[in-house]
Amino acid sequence: MDDPCADMARASYWNHYNPVRIIAGAGAINHIGLCMEQFFPAPDPSETGKQKHTGTILLLTSKGFTRRGAVDRLCGIIVSARPWVHMEIHDSVQPNPDMRDMESLTHKYKGHTISGIIAMGGGSVLDTGKVLSVLLPHIVANSEYAGLEDILCQGKKPHFFKKIPLIAIPTTAGTGAEVTPFATIWDALRHKKYSLSDNLVFPCHALSDPELTLSLPEEETVNTGLDALSHALESLWNINRTPLSEALAWQALYLGVKALPAVLEQPESIDKRAQMTHAALLSGLAISQTKTALAHSISYPLTSRFNIPHGLACSFTLAEMIRLSVKEKVFPVHYSALLKELIFLLESLGLKNRIGKYASFKDILNENEAMHTPERADNCIIKPDLIRLLKQSLNI
Ligand SMILES: [Fe+2]
Structure with a gap:
């Protein structure tokens, strides 16, 4: 050529379509408050005393980040940006997440009022956040839901109509999952890989902060x-x-x-x-x-x-x-x-x-x-x- x-x-x-807002560069994580508008808008000063939220932010990550203090640091930044939020932390996401783990995690949180999800970690954590962000509203609204396995193995394309806003914070420099509309899900028993693909699977925000990759072996x-x-x-x-x-x-x-x-x-x-x-x-x-x-x-x-x-x-x-x-x-x-x-x-x-x-x-x-x-x-x-x-x- x-x-x-x-x-x-x-x-x-x-055509080109990518709806993810990207905040990038060293210290990007400190600007997570910019993304919080969508979860919990800043309170109107004239409404002092009124209830400012009814939900919870679910933080998904892996144990290493809790151990290294990154979870505390992130929660500190969030609480200083939105002091009234309630944080729920799940730091047990495993590499190459299995469809059954995703399913049980979804059922664990389906009764909660999750207003936003933050996924901080490698591709597996980000993919888990993506799945939850579309599957939680899907399960709640769909009485005929027969399970993630049913959707993936039968190749049925679910009609996702709503998502929980997702902030993706990659801690590796590689997967690009913070800006894609796909999530990889594994079936460890049958040695198969599935992909959940939908425009709603795009995260709302990507915080691409190279400081988070400094500790990568x-x-x-x-x-x-x-x-x-x-x-x-x-x-x-x-x-x-x-x-x-x-x-x-x-x-x-x-x-x-x-x-x-x-x-x-x-x-x-x-x-x-x-x-x-x-x-x-x-x-x-x-x-x-x-x-x-x-x-x-x-x-x-x-x-x-x-x-x-x-x-x-x-x-x-x-x-x-x-x-x-x-x-x-x-x-x-x-x-x-x-x-x-x-x-x-x-x-x-x-x-x-x-x-x-x-x-x-x-x-x-x-x-x-x-x-x-x-x-x-x-x-x-x-x-x-x-x-x-x-x-x-x-x-x-
Ligand atoms: Fe890849």
């Missing part, structure tokens, strides 16, 4: 960073790509390819963490329009069967996919240097060795039939032979 302008400003119809920094790179690439070789999603994705790649190695070298640098957080946010915005594609489709059985971290499972095939996309002239030539830099980064991170700690290559290959989920894999404009792609990626 020699003329990038011809591709990036296509004349054909496209190296392995998680790598895995979540890889997820962000994967999102950018998957939105580029995607049949749903638009000029705007492409602009977001290229900028994400440009930032991410520099930021990821820099963060690994200087994990305490807020500037480097901010660049990586920004790359993840842009990637999330790109896939919020396109969804992901083949590399993600390949990843799901590997995470489900062998517990391979999501970012690693969806990135070990990327270098080969980039080579293929260059060969097939999918991208404008002026991105060649950036793509070479990406291949170099992916190879230098030793993904093959990392993935080998979780499963034998033979076991990975044996999952090939489960790797083709049409709603993801069919988004991909490149159609490689899957076995060949896996073998080349694993050097076997």
Whole structure:
């Protein structure tokens, strides 16, 4: 593709919809009061003494954030912004949340008057917040509700008509879940992954604060960073790509390819963490329009069967996919240097060795039939032979 302008400003119809208000940058969390308007409007001074709210804010997070004091800090900021609010804290969200856990959590809170949900954590916490924000009103209003399992396994698209406002606060730089309309739900018993997708699943607000990623251990920094790179690439070789999603994705790649190695070298640098957080946010915005594609489709059985971290499972095939996309002239030539830099980064991170700690290559290959989920894999404009792609990626 020699003329990038011809591709990036296509004349054909496209649309872009993302309703998430984003507050980003170091210290963004201190501005959560800006998001609270929607939950509890500031009281009218002339109405002193009247009841100012009837509900509760549900804070979802994981134990580590309570232990490290982040929950106390967040509650302190919220209470100083809205001193009259009542906070309910659930800090037991597990990684890769199972549909049954989501179900029991929903039933636990269905009798409460939840006015707003705050989800602070990695992708699993954010996805749990998304599910609750649409499922709680759905259950309350729908007497025929037969369970989340019924919705997901039967492929029934529920008619969500209302949501509880959700503030998403990512603590990793990778998933982009703070700005997407999808939530991943796992069925640990059947080793399956489901996606709840609806415009109401978009959070209302995203607080993208790189300070929250400073404590992220190296392995998680790598895995979540890889997820962000994967999102950018998957939105580029995607049949749903638009000029705007492409602009977001290229900028994400440009930032991410520099930021990821820099963060690994200087994990305490807020500037480097901010660049990586920004790359993840842009990637999330790109896939919020396109969804992901083949590399993600390949990843799901590997995470489900062998517990391979999501970012690693969806990135070990990327270098080969980039080579293929260059060969097939999918991208404008002026991105060649950036793509070479990406291949170099992916190879230098030793993904093959990392993935080998979780499963034998033979076991990975044996999952090939489960790797083709049409709603993801069919988004991909490149159609490689899957076995060949896996073998080349694993050097076997
Ligand atoms: Fe992902």
